[in-house]
Amino acid sequence: MILHLKASVDANRASEIAAELKAAHVILPGGHVLVTSAKVKSVDSHYDQYIQESFVMESDIQLASRKYLGETRTIHLGDGLTLGGSSHNTVFMTGPCSVESKEQITQAAELCVSLGVKVLRGGCYKPRTSPYTFQGLGLEGLMLLVEMREKYGLKIISEVRDFSHVDEVIEHVDVIQIGAKAMYDHGILKACGKARKPVLLKRGFGSTLQEFVQAAEFILSGGNEQVILCERGIRTFETKTRFTLDLCGVAYLKEYTNLPIVLDPSHAMGYRYGVADLSRACTAMGVDGLLIEAHPNPNVAKSDADQQLDFPALRALHATLGPIATAVGRNFV
Amino acid sequence: MILHLKASVDANRASEIAAELKAAHVILPGGHVLVTSAKVKSVDSHYDQYIQESFVMESDIQLASRKYLGETRTIHLGDGLTLGGSSHNTVFMTGPCSVESKEQITQAAELCVSLGVKVLRGGCYKPRTSPYTFQGLGLEGLMLLVEMREKYGLKIISEVRDFSHVDEVIEHVDVIQIGAKAMYDHGILKACGKARKPVLLKRGFGSTLQEFVQAAEFILSGGNEQVILCERGIRTFETKTRFTLDLCGVAYLKEYTNLPIVLDPSHAMGYRYGVADLSRACTAMGVDGLLIEAHPNPNVAKSDADQQLDFPALRALHATLGPIATAVGRNFV
Amino acid sequence: MILHLKASVDANRASEIAAELKAAHVILPGGHVLVTSAKVKSVDSHYDQYIQESFVMESDIQLASRKYLGETRTIHLGDGLTLGGSSHNTVFMTGPCSVESKEQITQAAELCVSLGVKVLRGGCYKPRTSPYTFQGLGLEGLMLLVEMREKYGLKIISEVRDFSHVDEVIEHVDVIQIGAKAMYDHGILKACGKARKPVLLKRGFGSTLQEFVQAAEFILSGGNEQVILCERGIRTFETKTRFTLDLCGVAYLKEYTNLPIVLDPSHAMGYRYGVADLSRACTAMGVDGLLIEAHPNPNVAKSDADQQLDFPALRALHATLGPIATAVGRNFV
Amino acid sequence: MILHLKASVDANRASEIAAELKAAHVILPGGHVLVTSAKVKSVDSHYDQYIQESFVMESDIQLASRKYLGETRTIHLGDGLTLGGSSHNTVFMTGPCSVESKEQITQAAELCVSLGVKVLRGGCYKPRTSPYTFQGLGLEGLMLLVEMREKYGLKIISEVRDFSHVDEVIEHVDVIQIGAKAMYDHGILKACGKARKPVLLKRGFGSTLQEFVQAAEFILSGGNEQVILCERGIRTFETKTRFTLDLCGVAYLKEYTNLPIVLDPSHAMGYRYGVADLSRACTAMGVDGLLIEAHPNPNVAKSDADQQLDFPALRALHATLGPIATAVGRNFV
16 A cells, blocks of 8 residues: 655654554655555554555555556656656667676777767676676776766666675666666665666566566665666576567566566577567567667677677667667657 | 488389388478488488488478578468568468357458458367367358358468367368467377468477477478468466567577468467557567457457457557568568 | 256256256266356256255366365276275386387386286377487387286276377277377367276476366366376476476375376486486375386387386385385375 | 695695686685686696696586585584484474564474474565565564574574675574575675585575576685575476475486585475475485474464464474485484
């Protein structure tokens, strides 16, 4: 149950009520909002004096639900660039899996500039499955991304792997990416709930849609309204491809949640050869953004070598997406 | 291993060699073709005198492999309508889940005519999971489809459920559909191998891509070259949607097999609300056809009531697909 | 809804009522039973005169439900050997994946005799995934099994692959096995419903428990009460083993259905090394039988070479199961 | 590749070599061990002077592999209680899902004492999927467990949810539990690698066996040899049960890894009714321990209410396990 308190209720009283109701207390620009478990279907009538409006929800998807907020939320990436809401933007984001060197990330940044792409991605803390492979450049990588932002005016997005460096990532990036393996990490989710920057939350590859959106609720109920959902493939019995991109799930998320959606076909596919076709499919779904891995020389990439596009392939793909976006009434940015 | 025998080898000798090599003997318009297990990597040199050309394959995907035949096969639906090959056609097929009555299937046929759609679908033998629900009209339904073909000049496609009525279906339809639950049915696969009509083979929802294409090999090695693959969603842990449409798998099939591909987003989604978005995604993938369920009054449909579009929704969807097909260089038919 | 008609209702009247109610009409030794869809929760009061007892079910699992019949059904394998009911028997069944030759199946039969095992298995119609591998000896294999029954007094179980040879299998075996890939085959299910021999129905590896039991309902509603469920592993994302034996599912089946359960750890594991440990686990679950593949020389087996035990391993395993069965209150037969 | 350095190589030189080889440097009581990526199959011959023994591995499962260490590792729980190695112990661990109050955890501790059970479990930091439900007592709960240890002489095991409180858990418990949702958490894995206490690592429900053991490699390569693997069910398409206990996977782990294995049937099943049968199956598998949830009053439990046994059921189950353990040659502790 979601309760909008009246403007007249001050923070102290709101906190007291939250404690009485065992509710999450969300402080938004519009005022105090309390959220109780979905099992609570009503509150005692003596609270009526404090309540402006209330919403009874049938599941623990609450703040993210279209039943609470009918419109897709607007995410502000900075400098007027938005995603979701009434923008109808499909924002293209690209860059390498891992930031590996200044030269490599500079090449990626210049590719973005030449294509008019506004968001550069690059991993610095890599959630590798083996301790015996490249683990990322860490803070040094983050600072290289910051340098690219300053030099080229790009927005930067990078992933937080675990709670130990969450503050560093929050401080430096424009969009905080929570990776699939960290989707359930309460430490990270809570830190992101307190942050005031957009968060791109990737779906765990073994996570249901319900759990995915509930993870977003951790951030939303922490007071951060800027949450983007990212589908990047789920694990199924099929192993010819790395994962299975769940576009049926995307249709569900578009129908039932108010969060914008970005798709990551590179991780889903795991191989270069399918990325272009899938990117076109994603664009035709009418989603809010795409995240595509590209590397100046994929064969020597230190992670995900098989799935990163080289720059000519990325340019060729990019050229085909605009017409599809137009055909489905979106602005390709 | 695939062996093309020389034109000079007659049928008897070809049969003898097939027996000696424990090979499947495929009689094609171009001549005799033998196929041994992929484990056989060479044959004794005294067979050289009979062999025109040979192909060593690394898996039991052989006749369907792009390593054998680089071009996508051309399927002839009749009256000059083709799919695959150099046609670049994306063929739209629609109709109800089940043929229920003459009135209902006539309405569906007239919808096709009004939209310029050339292929009408309708199930007559329904592979229901429960014995206590509608099992289809059987031969009576087939004859209604035949009536529609004669009256409206439409091609008809309908599903064979089990071996007991395979001959009836083969006799009457233009495209024989093998349903997901019958994908492994050797009786049906062998009967379709002997047929000389196009076969649309649906992927079992628990079947790997390897098994799917191997099932097609049963038909191809029976001598029927007219096989279309149809992805219709696989079963995963996600249950908010009925199945999960595997577009990563479609990218794999496009890359590695020479069989045309039709997609069925209706069964994958299981709910009306996502069918339009998914159909647009499928079209942008550049596939050879779409199979969409539509019913004049879905709420009273005797099967799959939740996923069938009503006619206004089908018309609205149909109108959006042409521009996407054009954007990806396909003819929307 | 299940309706037991009164003894006074004759077959004609029962048929008429079945038609009026769109119900399956099951003729059992005890009398006429009608089964309507689970959506039907009551029937018009004018039918009361014909109804002895009625059961309202909440799903299309009806005749198989413990809510209908609280006790596990008793299956009669012949010569007084039973499974299920009050027998508390755990029946061990073994033999090769495929019947390959008289010598091979004789060795398997003699192994059974030497261990006191009463049921011999062997496949004759193999549902292979590739057309380019051994497809089984067919009727010739069945006749070899029959010879073993006559010579050694063993019961024989063999699999029907598709409808084209279902009558042959029904005629010759003691227990008709429906393989995982044929679980949805209506032709087979209906033929088995009319048979009067025990049917061992294997769960499709992509089938839910609900669908599995509903397939059993096809047989039960055909009038054959002798149905055994067999769990043999489901397909999951894990590929280090061939399938994943679903013992949680077995716990569900034991709780909610009245059908006896046999487990097949050989197909689930796919490798010899785990079969013994899994067989012990299955025995400790307190199930009604085990189906274990064994071959006199697994390395040259024509199918499933990796998972068949050799005879010394089978003997060693067999020796360990009795004490476990005793520990859980079962008779190891 | 694993390299055991000679005793004569001091820590500085070992570190230098590790850096040169890009190897993990593990300091064990026996000396310095370096581990390179499995892709490295040999090292330059001038390193021969430092190397005592080397092991070439074919995958990034290295320190955990039976090819490196043939015997199952021995885990010391304290006071002479061991698990794995030559102990043949099957250690029973029980307690509530969440520590909820002093009264509740005292009742659980007294249950342990009365049954001779030596290890008490209880969650303090709960990785809930919803922010609107009970999140655990945190440090307060940990201190209650510590109190139980002091009062009753029990060993205690509790879960770390995220990196933010990993130090608290490591400090206070006897066995550090890493939950399924945190299996990939590098922050936690690294902290546990530095700890000198046993770690029970649960398999992520969407994680392959390969990934699971690689997560253990993070801890082992950090220098902590006391790692226990815990299978607790994987996520599959079947939803009648909460998860699917993967005993085929357990057979794989027993065959290929040197780590002891504990099973958690409670979380796999998700419902009380199957826990006893599954526990018996697990015991018959011959594993090193069981983790079973029990609560004095499951109906009012603040988490996992459906799957916790009440005390009479727990006692009844416990009584049946000893004879099975004996039948498979294990000591039930």
